[in-house]
Amino acid sequence: MASSPLKVGTNEQDMGMSARIRAFDWSKTPLGPMEHWPDELRVALSIAEHSAFPTAIYWGPELRLLYNDAWAFIPGERHPGALGRPGREVWSDIWPIVGPQFEQVLETGRGITALEQMLPIVRNGAEQETYWNYSFTPITDPAGKVLGVFNQGNEITKAVVSERRLAFQIQVADRLRSLARPEEVWAAAAALLGEYLGAARVGFAEVDEATDSLTIVREWRRADPIPALQGRTTRLSELPPAAVAYLRTGEVLAIADVDEILQGSSEEDARVGAKLGVRAVVTVPLLRDDRMRALLYVHDLEPRVWKRSEAAMARDVAERSWAAVERAESQERLRESEDHYRHTVELNPQVTWTALPDGQLNRVSRRWFDWTGTTGLGETWAEGLHPDDREATFEAWGHSVAKGEPYDMEHRVKMLDGRYRWARSRAFPRRDNAGNVCLWYGSTEDIQEQRLAEERQRLLINELNHRVKNTLATVQAIAFQTLKGDISLGEARARFEARLLALSRAHNLLTEESWEGASLERVIADTTAHLAGDRERFHVEGEPVFLSPRAALALSLALHELSTNAFKYGALSGEEGKVLIGWTLTDEILRLEWKERDGPPVAEPARRGFGSRLIERGLEADLAGRAELHFEPDGLRCVIEASRQAIQGREANRV
Amino acid sequence: MSERRLRILIVEDEMLVAMNIEDMLLDLGHEVAGLASRLEPALSLAGEAQFDLAMLDVNLAGQTSFPVAEILARRGIPFLFATGYGIKGIAEEYRSYPVLQKPFRARDLEQALSEAVAG
Incomplete structure (x- = not known):
């Protein structure tokens, strides 16, 4: 097997691991040439080569590395250079974790299994x-000595991360669900996301495009000294226009390094960027009906390459928060509305109620209970009405329900104390979009x-009309009687006026007493006062008597005639004369005497x-009695006897 | 003008008004058969006295004169009402009788008397 330098070439790149292992110059390693390898290594390698599962063999005291095709993806750019090298060198980044595990196996001779083991591997120059x-x-x-370590394993990062993301999402959802107020939602979501992303600052801003304003409503900050933005309001138009335009599309804006972006940008934008005091930014716009309504921002102090999953998580949290805030706001509105309704209903002196389209009552406010002691539901409403009013009420209500017309009815309601009180019931139908009554x-x-x-009022007006008509009849009689006979027009007018005034004074007196009557003494005083400037000329004596209005009026007019006569022809026409007025009361009779003294001599008139x-x-x-005039020579005497029962007013009855 | 001289009972609790009615009747050529200002005497006069027609005030010191009207109706003696309340103050069963609204003119009285006599 020719040893060849491991320079990367097309062929070599495509080479399978078996070929690479055989092409490798093992003689320069502690393993020595392959033909001298012990059976244990050969067997293990054979198993590895035939396994479709990622498999590696760490051999000898230095744990020199051999691996199959499936394992070749694991070390990333370290492949194929990892072949034949010591494990400690290949895995320097994770040796603090795996080194002790190897040692354990070597020392104890027992295998180990690591599950969901986190390894901070450096890939593409960055630790992951x-x-x-x-x-x-x-x-x-055969003696039990550990020659090497057989390693099989696979990466489960994706599964773990997605599971964590899911767990986080569940945590966010659980947390937000329990919150009732919008500010609480913003605050909780910002804190959770900040912790999850390990960011420096996370916050929510409310945006009002109509007023061009952006207000930071809630913000979470890491303990690091970083300025707070919460409560600040800024103009949307002061932000970099390109960024705002991008956000308006609804996309998440993720900036790994603000400084880099701002290089070569306008001075104004650079100033805004510098003001933020951060290097990495993720901004999630929240749009409703094509208008930007809120923003979520994530800030970090150092440049940071945001993962897609991180940006996605920021968007997810922003959307969840927004939904929770909308829910909280609508609940708040509902609560407010219910509170308003409750207050309106409970403080209302009326009984308010609702009924189903078929006329059945389904809600009756508490006041009905306060009135009647029943709920007003079911049969109890009808039972609370006066029996004589039930039929008419049912008929009117039935008509309204059948026709969908407003209901308006007056009926008597039986109160807790058993007494009936008049009540007016009204109802209006609420209709759905189809026009059907829904409540x-x-x-x-x-x-x-x-x-x-x-x-x-009705009685009063009738009574007033009656009295006015009667008074007019009296006035008519006075006029008729005054104008009768042989009398000059001037004299007739003077007498008529004087009599009208006497009537008027009597009315005043009665009005003072609410037309219940007047005391005899007052009647006498009022009738005589205007005639005698000197009250001494009238001597009035008698016990208190309260007269009925009729008696008072009759006596007023009679005394007016007597006084006028005395002033013109009788005792009061001279300087010395006087009038004695006295009365006595028995159980049956009032006897009043008018006696004139020290006036000119009196003679019986020829004509009455x-x-x-x-x-x-x-x-x-008027007095159910009799009156007599005696033209005695030393002065006129008038004796009036009246039935006590006929003349007494209400006050006397009360005594 | 009335065709004949009538003897008339006046039931009226206001002295001045009664006097006036009296004068009006005398001027119209009639005769006053009696004057009652309270229900009790009015009832006894209505039941026993001889007269051709009665004029009834409705309110007699707080009591209505309808019991008097009942006696008169039974005796077949014509009557009319003179009242400040007007027709609304008259009990349902007597609304077919002439009603004079106070105050009234001699002419109105004459007309009402004719109506009452004509039945």
Whole structure:
């Protein structure tokens, strides 16, 4: 077998390992020429050469290396130079790990198996984390001495890495799922990705293209001193336009060395790059509806060749975070909306309710329970209504449900204390896109007070109308009576006005007491005050009596006539005269006496005027009693007797 | 103008208004057969007195005069209402009788009397 220099040539490149081994000049190694190799080595080599599984033999104290075709891919660029060389030299990069394992086999004579063993192999000038399953099996002589190590194994880096990636993705998903607030999501995702990639800084920025702004919302930083960006806002237009344009396409932008990229770029871009203070960058744009809405950035302080899997993982985390944030935001909105609804419903004085398209109530607010002590669901709603109102209510509701028309009904609701209160129920249908009713939204409102107020108002207005009409009839009578007979127009006008004023004063007095009546004393005072500037001329004496409105009005007008007469013709027409007014009360009767004194002599008039007639006839009717005028020579005497029951106002009844 | 002289019972609790009605009736050539200002005397007059027609105020010191109307209807004596409430204040069964809304003119009274007599 010709020994040939192991210079790389086309033929040699294509050579199989068996040929290479046979072409190798073993005489220059401790193994010596092949023809002198021991049987153990020959047998082992034969097995290796025939195995399709990556197999190597480390022989002798120096563990010189032989391997098959399947194994030739393992050492990368070290092949084919690894053949025949000591293991320690070939695997200097991983010797700290595998060296002790070889020694163990050599010393103990027992094989070992390494599973998922990480080996930091240098490939293409860069150390790589690789993973392996392999075995070291001792090759011994008949005496049991270990001559070499039989090695079979394969690389499982891809499987391990993808498993790790998967585990990481699961971890991210689990973590994000438990978070309810958008900021928590951003923060957790940044930290997880930062740890996973061993980056210096990972953060999320919210982008608003409409306002040209980019705000860092959450950021994770390694312990290394590296400036924080969180909270900063910058303009999108201040970033390198080429980078922004690239991100807008939705692609991940990975830069291994910022400085290298920026060489020869504009001064402005260089300034922005320098401001970042980092050398390696991965940026993931998050687009929705073709607009950039957020960014994830990964920064490292040193240049770094980003693996495709790393960029892919950054994108994966960014998308997961964005989805989680959107979910959190929508949950927050839902919570807000539910909270709003709950407050609206609970603080609402009305009962709010919803009903299914068939009219069945499916939700009734708590207030119904507060009112009636029942849920309002099922039969209890109808049972809460006044029996007389149920049929009309069912009919109206049935009509609305059948026609899909708004519902509006007044009915009485039985309250917890057993009393009924008027309520107004209304409902409007909500329709789906096809126009079908999908839910009824209803409310039931207590309108008891409103109803009572309306009733009171109606009565008041009727009563007011009645009183006004009656008063007008009285005014008509006064006018008619005043204008009757032989009287000058001027005199008639003066008398009419005076009588109207007397009526008006009586109304004032009654209004002060809410038309419940007036005290006799007040009636007398009001009637006489305007006539006698000097109150001394009236001597009033009597126990308190509260008159009904009718009695008060009748007495006011009667006393007005008496006073006017006394002022014009009687005791008050002179300087000395006076009027004594006194009354006594028995169980049955009020007896009031008007007596004039010290006036001019009195004579019975030839003809009775309106005043006399009003007193004698009118009081009879209004007071259910009688009134008599006595034209006594020393002064007029008027005696009025009234049924106590007929004249007493409400206040007296209360006493 | 009324064709004949009527004897009329006045049931009215306002003295001035009663006096006025009295004067109006006298001016129209009628006669006042009696005046009642309370329900009790009105009921006894309605049941026993001799008269051709009655004028009824509705509200008599808080009580309605419908019991009086009932007696009159039974006796077949024509009557009319004079009230501040108007037709709405009249009980359903008496709404076919003439109703004078207070205040009213002598002319209105005359017309109502004719209607009442005509039945």
